[in-house]
Amino acid sequence: MNEYILKNARIIDPGRNIDCKGDIGVDAEGRFAEPAALKAPKSVDLSGKVLSPGFIDIHVHLRHPGNTLAETIATGTAAAAAGGFTSIVAMPNTKPAADTVGAIELLHRLTAREAVVRVLPCGCMTVGSAGEEMAPIGSLKSAGVVALSDDGKCVQDHALMRHIVEYAKAFGLPILDHCEEAKLSEGGVMHEGKWSVLLGMNGIPAAAEEIIIARNIIFARKINWKIHMQHVSTKGSVRMLRAARAEGVPVTGEATPHHLTLTDECIKKFDTNYKMNPPLRSEEDRLALIEGVSDDTITVIATDHAPHTRTAKMVEFDYAPCGIIGLETAFPLCFTELVKKEVISLPRLIKKMTVGPAEVIGIDNYSMAPGNAADFTVIDPEAEYVIDKETFKSKSRNTPFDGRKVSGRVVMTAVGGKIVHQA
Amino acid sequence: MQWTRKDLLSLYDLSGDEITYILDTAEEFKKVSERRVKKVPALRGKTVVNFFVEPSTRTRVSFELAEQRLSADIVNMQAQASSLLKGETLLDTVKNIEALQVDLVVMRHSAPGAQAFIARNLSCGVVNAGDGAHSHPTQALMDIFTIREKKGRIAGLNVTIVGDIIHSRVARSNIWGLLKLGANVTVAGPATMVPREFESIGVRTCTNLAEALEGADVVNMLRIQRERQTAGFFPSTGEYAKFFGLNHDRMKYLKPDALVMHPGPINRDIELTGDIADGPNSVILEQVTNGLAIRMAVLYLVGCVKK
Amino acid sequence: MDNIPELLCDEREMNAAVERLAEDIGKVLAPHPGDGALVGIHQQGVPLAERINAVLKEKSGFEPDFGTLDISMYRDDIGNRSRLPLIRETRIPFDVNDKLIILVDDVLSSGRTIRAALDALTDYGRPRLIRLAVLVDRGEPEFPIRADFIGMKFAVPPDHKIQVRFETDPDGSPGIYDIKWPKR
Numbered sequence: 001m002n003e004y005i006l007k008n009a010r011i012i013d014p015g016r017n018i019d020c021k022g023d024i025g026v027d028a029e030g031r032f033a034e035p036a037a038l039k040a041p042k043s044v045d046l047s048g049k050v051l052s053p054g055f056i057d058i059h060v061h062l063r064h065p066g067n068t069l070a071e072t073i074a075t076g077t078a079a080a081a082a083g084g085f086t087s088i089v090a091m092p093n094t095k096p097a098a099d100t101v102g103a104i105e106l107l108h109r110l111t112a113r114e115a116v117v118r119v120l121p122c123g124c125m126t127v128g129s130a131g132e133e134m135a136p137i138g139s140l141k142s143a144g145v146v147a148l149s150d151d152g153k154c155v156q157d158h159a160l161m162r163h164i165v166e167y168a169k170a171f172g173l174p175i176l177d178h179c180e181e182a183k184l185s186e187g188g189v190m191h192e193g194k195w196s197v198l199l200g201m202n203g204i205p206a207a208a209e210e211i212i213i214a215r216n217i218i219f220a221r222k223i224n225w226k227i228h229m230q231h232v233s234t235k236g237s238v239r240m241l242r243a244a245r246a247e248g249v250p251v252t253g254e255a256t257p258h259h260l261t262l263t264d265e266c267i268k269k270f271d272t273n274y275k276m277n278p279p280l281r282s283e284e285d286r287l288a289l290i291e292g293v294s295d296d297t298i299t300v301i302a303t304d305h306a307p308h309t310r311t312a313k314m315v316e317f318d319y320a321p322c323g324i325i326g327l328e329t330a331f332p333l334c335f336t337e338l339v340k341k342e343v344i345s346l347p348r349l350i351k352k353m354t355v356g357p358a359e360v361i362g363i364d365n366y367s368m369a370p371g372n373a374a375d376f377t378v379i380d381p382e383a384e385y386v387i388d389k390e391t392f393k394s395k396s397r398n399t400p401f402d403g404r405k406v407s408g409r410v411v412m413t414a415v416g417g418k419i420v421h422q423a
Numbered sequence: 424m425q426w427t428r429k430d431l432l433s434l435y436d437l438s439g440d441e442i443t444y445i446l447d448t449a450e451e452f453k454k455v456s457e458r459r460v461k462k463v464p465a466l467r468g469k470t471v472v473n474f475f476v477e478p479s480t481r482t483r484v485s486f487e488l489a490e491q492r493l494s495a496d497i498v499n500m501q502a503q504a505s506s507l508l509k510g511e512t513l514l515d516t517v518k519n520i521e522a523l524q525v526d527l528v529v530m531r532h533s534a535p536g537a538q539a540f541i542a543r544n545l546s547c548g549v550v551n552a553g554d555g556a557h558s559h560p561t562q563a564l565m566d567i568f569t570i571r572e573k574k575g576r577i578a579g580l581n582v583t584i585v586g587d588i589i590h591s592r593v594a595r596s597n598i599w600g601l602l603k604l605g606a607n608v609t610v611a612g613p614a615t616m617v618p619r620e621f622e623s624i625g626v627r628t629c630t631n632l633a634e635a636l637e638g639a640d641v642v643n644m645l646r647i648q649r650e651r652q653t654a655g656f657f658p659s660t661g662e663y664a665k666f667f668g669l670n671h672d673r674m675k676y677l678k679p680d681a682l683v684m685h686p687g688p689i690n691r692d693i694e695l696t697g698d699i700a701d702g703p704n705s706v707i708l709e710q711v712t713n714g715l716a717i718r719m720a721v722l723y724l725v726g727c728v729k730k
Numbered sequence: 731m732d733n734i735p736e737l738l739c740d741e742r743e744m745n746a747a748v749e750r751l752a753e754d755i756g757k758v759l760a761p762h763p764g765d766g767a768l769v770g771i772h773q774q775g776v777p778l779a780e781r782i783n784a785v786l787k788e789k790s791g792f793e794p795d796f797g798t799l800d801i802s803m804y805r806d807d808i809g810n811r812s813r814l815p816l817i818r819e820t821r822i823p824f825d826v827n828d829k830l831i832i833l834v835d836d837v838l839s840s841g842r843t844i845r846a847a848l849d850a851l852t853d854y855g856r857p858r859l860i861r862l863a864v865l866v867d868r869g870e871p872e873f874p875i876r877a878d879f880i881g882m883k884f885a886v887p888p889d890h891k892i893q894v895r896f897e898t899d900p901d902g903s904p905g906i907y908d909i910k911w912p913k914r
């Protein structure tokens with residue numbers, strides 16, 4: 001590989017507390033390097049652009065194997081690259097579920113063949129994510145998983161959950177938990193509140209999430225092990241997470257761009273692209289979530305990228321599957337809604353898309369320090385455009401953000417020094 | 424004003440003027456059923472499909488009769504939402520119906536918003552005959568028509584709706600229609616079935632029936648589904664009747680000339696006692712008569728407007 | 731501007747025509763006291779019929795039964811209009827069987843309204859005879875329909891509309907006007 005120097009960019013590297021104008025080199029092995037140490041580098045001018053460590057999304061559904069009509073590793077990772085993500089954690093609710101060594105090995109093989117960004121496997125907590133028997137956690141660790149999750153479902157048996165956390169701790173695997181008390185959410189298709197009442201739809205109460213958040217905090221404190229709360233969506237959840245973190249309990253939380261930007265009122269036209277789980281919550285919840293992002297209660301932005309075919313979503317709201325794609329809209333949405341609106345600075349947003357998620361899955365020193373793999377993302381902070389789903393690299397188009405005006409564009413993404421996306 | 428909509432999906436979508444317009448149109452259609460020839464050629468040569476993805480007898484019969492009195496050709500289709508799920512999608516089914524050059528689809532479905540979803544994807548007109556707990560616009564229009572006919576107005580009237588509000592499309596459609604025409608609306612029933620969130624749109628919520636009935640000009644007693652009891656919303660129909668049923672003693676809270684309504688079918692002696700259902704304040708059968716006029720008016724309007 | 735109404739006939743002439751119509755109608759109905767009826771077609775046929783009725787009453791002390799008819803439910807252009815005007819009141823407060831009915835409309839143009847009115851009226855029963863009275867006959871009906879009582883005749887181009895205004899109409903200045911008004 002040819003050496004090159006990224007010149008004249010605003011370098012934002014939260015892992016090293018750097019925010020300055022400057023140059024960064026990439027060596028022949030695809031590692032960051034001091035520009036002076038390179039022999040005959042080419043140069044890439046990044047004037048007016050922001051250079052960031054590659055984004056990490058710890059919540060992605062690649063649907064491969066199982067539903068390759070909706071997404072494949074090739075298209076999902078291309079979408080990740082287009083969104084500025086250089087590493088993604090693949091949720092294990094594929095078909096079959098990633099609950100065996102064989103499933104993880106298949107993922108490694110598929111990834112080696114067609115991925116353009118790093119795909120980090122996540123294993124199931126329970127067999128088939130059925131919430132009944134513990135998955136072979138130790139073996140999954142040996143196969144290379146970076147975390148455990150039953151995402152899409154939630155272990156309802158608290159005794160089993162306790163054992164999983166204790167057992168996972170011994171193997172150093174963090175738990176990424178989808179927090180949902182199933183009896184309370186049963187039959188629900190949207191947030192329980194003013195709009196579910198006005199629309200006559202079955203609601204999912206905030207309590208369904210909050211009860212499990214509380215449980216997880218109790219276990220994380222008692223067992224002293226990392227539990228990460230996926231897609232936190234309610235005011236009460238943010239409040240509990242804040243208190244627990246202040247106390248030093250090893251819990252973290254993520255927010256999705258859609259929970260930060262949309263509310264349950266969007267559902268009044270019955271567009272299934274607003275159906276997700278957890279559901280879009282009330283404006284009060286949305287504001288609480290933004291506050292949580294602002295005061296670092298929430299340290300991770302994650303997309304919950306959930307591709308579904310047009311066929312799957314073109315049905316009655318009650319019967320539509322939950323979830324939207326998010327990889328290609330995450331950065332511009334957060335930049336527009338959080339940075340432009342001065343909730344947080346750009347370095348802090350980048351931190352929640354790099355160092356924050358890296359810490360959850362145990363990657364230390366994630367930065368552009370010389371010697372580290374040259375995974376980086378270049379942003380044009382001046383770009384203004386309208387989201388057009390037809391330009392997406394993802395195989396699916398299930399987004400409610402089509403036609404939305406945003407600022408900030410990912411113009412280049414590189415993994416190990418190799419440019420995998422350029423706009 | 425003039426009518427321009429090709430669909431009738433919910434009263435939430437309509438302005439007060441549009442609602443009044445439908446009521447005024449229905450006045451003329453009510454007379455058609457009182458004539459020697461109970462039929463007009465308004466929809467002659469038009470085909471209407473009654474597509475019921477949820478069982479119904481009364482509403483279907485009322486729509487069918489309305490269509491016949493407008494001289495439309497009619498096809499009835501029944502399906503189960505669950506079997507649709509396994510095979511063809513709802514959209515494919517209705518697209519196939521539309522491909523037969525159908526002009527109007529009258530649809531009932533158990534999923535809220537199902538009609539809004541298909542209306543967005545069809546060029547023919549769609550009339551909502553009930554979608555889950557969301558909306559049942561023609562039922563509310565007939566209730567409001569009946570109130571206006573008896574009281575001469577809607578604005579300023581105290582209307583109390585009693586029963587399983589949370590699961591009721593009749594309640595929701597009545598609430599929107601009545602609010603848009605300026606009535607004071609109270610909803611009442613067991614606390615598990617009367618969401619306080621309705622207060623955010625200016626509806627009074629109440630769990631004490633005496634309080635809810637005090638000074639009411641109209642009381643609309645909703646049907647209680649027995650399966651709600653097994654789902655834990657209330658302990659027994661006996662206890663329901665005791666605390667939330669309309670009986671002789673509770674009539675004293677109402678204004679003397681108050682109207683007693685019920686969307687049917689009635690559970691006699693549960694929602695209200697038989698003597699009240701048959702008594703001088705009851706307009707329950709007039710609601711049914713007026714339902715026909717309302718459905719004729721709605722079908723005429725959405726059926727005659729240029730697509 | 732094309733669509734500025736041109737006055738064809740002023741209020742005085744118009745009222746004279748109404749009186750002539752009433753006189754002619756009176757001659758036909760007078761031999762059958764109790765059997766005659768005037769039915770005005772909405773919109774402008776109704777105020778015209780009211781005026782004819784008033785003249786009949788004043789001049790001959792004779793008052794036939796009176797009804798109004800809206801033909802919206804009987805039109806032949808269903809599905810061709812993107813806006814539907816409100817249906818007006820149809821009121822036939824007498825038994826039409828064996829009646830002598832004078833249908834009253836302001837302008838006889840295509841004849842389609844009268845076709846619809848005949849259908850509407852016969853749905854109420856079986857009159858002995860129906861005659862048509864109009865204030866203005868444009869002379870070129872599209873249907874084989876002719877008026878029996880005619881106030882006056884005006885020939886205007888096909889893309890023009892003849893408008894009859896009475897003193898009670900909101901747009902005022904009574905008279906008969908010619909407006910260029912392309913058919914939609």
